[in-house]
Amino acid sequence: MSSEVPQAAGVSDVPPNIRKQRLLVLREDIAQPVYTLSGIVFIAILLVGWAGLTYGGFVSPLFLPTPTAVVAEAFRQISKGILFPDMWASVYRIMLGWLIATLFAVPIGILMGNFRFFEGLWEPFIDLVRYMPVVALVPLTILWVGIGDEQKFLILFIGVFFQEVLMIMNNVKDVPMDLLRIGYTLGLSQWEVLWHIVLPASMPGIWDTFRITVGWTWTYLVVAELVAARNGLGRRIMEAQRYLATETIIFGILVIGLLGLITDLSFKLLYNHFFKWMKENR
Amino acid sequence: MDIQPKLVAQGISHVFETGKGDLLVLDRLYLEVKEGEFATIVGTSGCGKSTFLHIVAGLTNPSAGDVFIDGQKIQGPGRDRGMVFQSYTLFPWMSVQKNVEFALKKSPVGAREKQELAAYYIDMVGLRGFEDSFPGQLSGGMKQRVAIARALVYHPSVLLMDEPFGALDAQTRGLMQELLLDVWEKNKCTVLFVTHDVDEAIFMSDHVYIMTTRPGAVKRELEIPLPRPRSYEVVMTPEFTTLKREIVDAIREETLKTMNAPTVKELA
Numbered sequence: 001m002s003s004e005v006p007q008a009a010g011v012s013d014v015p016p017n018i019r020k021q022r023l024l025v026l027r028e029d030i031a032q033p034v035y036t037l038s039g040i041v042f043i044a045i046l047l048v049g050w051a052g053l054t055y056g057g058f059v060s061p062l063f064l065p066t067p068t069a070v071v072a073e074a075f076r077q078i079s080k081g082i083l084f085p086d087m088w089a090s091v092y093r094i095m096l097g098w099l100i101a102t103l104f105a106v107p108i109g110i111l112m113g114n115f116r117f118f119e120g121l122w123e124p125f126i127d128l129v130r131y132m133p134v135v136a137l138v139p140l141t142i143l144w145v146g147i148g149d150e151q152k153f154l155i156l157f158i159g160v161f162f163q164e165v166l167m168i169m170n171n172v173k174d175v176p177m178d179l180l181r182i183g184y185t186l187g188l189s190q191w192e193v194l195w196h197i198v199l200p201a202s203m204p205g206i207w208d209t210f211r212i213t214v215g216w217t218w219t220y221l222v223v224a225e226l227v228a229a230r231n232g233l234g235r236r237i238m239e240a241q242r243y244l245a246t247e248t249i250i251f252g253i254l255v256i257g258l259l260g261l262i263t264d265l266s267f268k269l270l271y272n273h274f275f276k277w278m279k280e281n282r
Numbered sequence: 283m284d285i286q287p288k289l290v291a292q293g294i295s296h297v298f299e300t301g302k303g304d305l306l307v308l309d310r311l312y313l314e315v316k317e318g319e320f321a322t323i324v325g326t327s328g329c330g331k332s333t334f335l336h337i338v339a340g341l342t343n344p345s346a347g348d349v350f351i352d353g354q355k356i357q358g359p360g361r362d363r364g365m366v367f368q369s370y371t372l373f374p375w376m377s378v379q380k381n382v383e384f385a386l387k388k389s390p391v392g393a394r395e396k397q398e399l400a401a402y403y404i405d406m407v408g409l410r411g412f413e414d415s416f417p418g419q420l421s422g423g424m425k426q427r428v429a430i431a432r433a434l435v436y437h438p439s440v441l442l443m444d445e446p447f448g449a450l451d452a453q454t455r456g457l458m459q460e461l462l463l464d465v466w467e468k469n470k471c472t473v474l475f476v477t478h479d480v481d482e483a484i485f486m487s488d489h490v491y492i493m494t495t496r497p498g499a500v501k502r503e504l505e506i507p508l509p510r511p512r513s514y515e516v517v518m519t520p521e522f523t524t525l526k527r528e529i530v531d532a533i534r535e536e537t538l539k540t541m542n543a544p545t546v547k548e549l550a
Binding site: 176178179181182184185186187188192196197200201203275277278 | 336339340341358359360361363364365367369371373374375384385387388416417418436
């Protein structure tokens with residue numbers, strides 16, 4: 001005679017949701033290979049769909065060129081020495097435009113996040129400008145600084161700065177007040193608290209803001225190269241529009257997308273490198 | 283009156299300006315803590331006990347009244363007082379060692395001595411071997427132990443603690459209380475501790491100050507004559523229970539007042 005509770009046949013001790021890892025459970029993790037593969041498969045399906053539509057003759061090449069036409073366009077641009085000078089011209093504009101915007105956004109955002117006075121002083125103006133459509137400012141920027149690279153920097157600056165500065169302000173405000181208070185109780189002056197505590201504590205957030213705003217620059221680049229640019233990826237796309245060279249447009253868009261992806265990944269990798277201590281906090 | 287009290291709060295009143303007008307949170311609070319004493323303030327939530335601690339720390343300027351340490355009126359934060367908050371306030375980008383050393387930034391000692399002092403206090407809170415860990419790798423209780431080490435390393439004569447174990451689970455909390463008593467007995471500093479946990483207040487303290495509901499003032503002062511060193515078993519003694527009953531009754535009276543406050547009635 002045993003006093004144990006008899007087990008019903010076919011019932012295991014393991015709760016059913018752990019027995020088999022299911023694909024769609026709210027917030028539950030899935031197997032890593034499935035996660036990675038699904039992203040690749042999705043893009044593959046899009047490519048197959050694209051190929052099917054174009055090779056099957058369901059859409060006119062004028063609206064959507066075949067993948068081979070786009071690949072051929074890639075070879076043409078590389079062999080004729082168009083692609084890399086275009087890329088360099090655009091990357092150069094983006095880097096400098098974004099850097100100038102960031103050089104202003106960081107100190108101003110830090111001031112606004114720390115001192116209510118600067119927030120009150122600048123926020124109304126920044127909110128006003130940031131809702132102005134950047135595209136509509138193109139004629140003005142040409143009038144002001146001409147049609148050289150300066151005009152491209154200016155457009156990128158306007159597109160990035162007024163958003164970035166507010167995001168940096170919020171990154172700074174996210175630092176818990178008790179962290180500042182600890183600094184004061186340790187005898188630090190407010191400038192020392194700012195330098196030794198607020199800045200390092202807000203750096204991961206600011207870095208993420210960098211990553212996000214760099215992403216936007218590609219959008220504004222095309223706007224900036226819309227008028228009066230001799231080269232650049234955006235320029236090439238706008239020009240192709242005139243001749244209905246759809247494969248040039250598609251290829252240009254893909255290149256920009258790829259460059260954007262690479263930039264994003266680099267920022268993420270550097271984040272993991274600079275802020276190793278953040279990983280454990282999650 | 284042969285010896286001067288370590289800490290004196292003289293008629294502290296404080297008003298918060300809110301959108302709906304001024305709110306009186308502290309109303310003429312008087313309090314004295316003797317040198318080397320462990321004093322605890324207990325009260326209902328919102329009674330202004332944290333605000334009072336911030337005033338003693340010099341982080342908030344009271345609307346009226348003064349705080350004196352060794353007869354000196356305090357003017358803002360100072361290194362004669364150390365603070366431990368309820369929230370985790372370690373610097374996540376620094377290792378445990380660097381966090382504790384950071385507190386010595388303003389001390390006139392060499393790098394070598396800073397390192398040794400930090401190691402000594404890290405050892406005292408039982409974290410030897412974790413010097414190179416980052417706060418993100420530590421449990422809540424360990425983080426608060428580092429915070430205690432950081433608050434003690436520069437030898438403040440008063441340690442201010444704002445519900446330091448409030449975010450910890452009951453078991454960890456009990457162990458932390460014992461650890462803090464142990465550390466306090468080694469350091470012989472004056473402690474002003476804030477909590478809403480009556481057991482914690484009795485277990486730790488020489489004196490318990492019960493606060494009234496908002497606007498906060500000291501309702502009653504109670505001496506805790508339990509012998510030291512205390513072990514966790516003291517909470518099961520009849521003396522402890524008697525003290526607990528007194529304090530719980532007093533706090534309950536205050537809590538009932540807030541329940542009957544007009545603002546609550548309006549909501550209900």
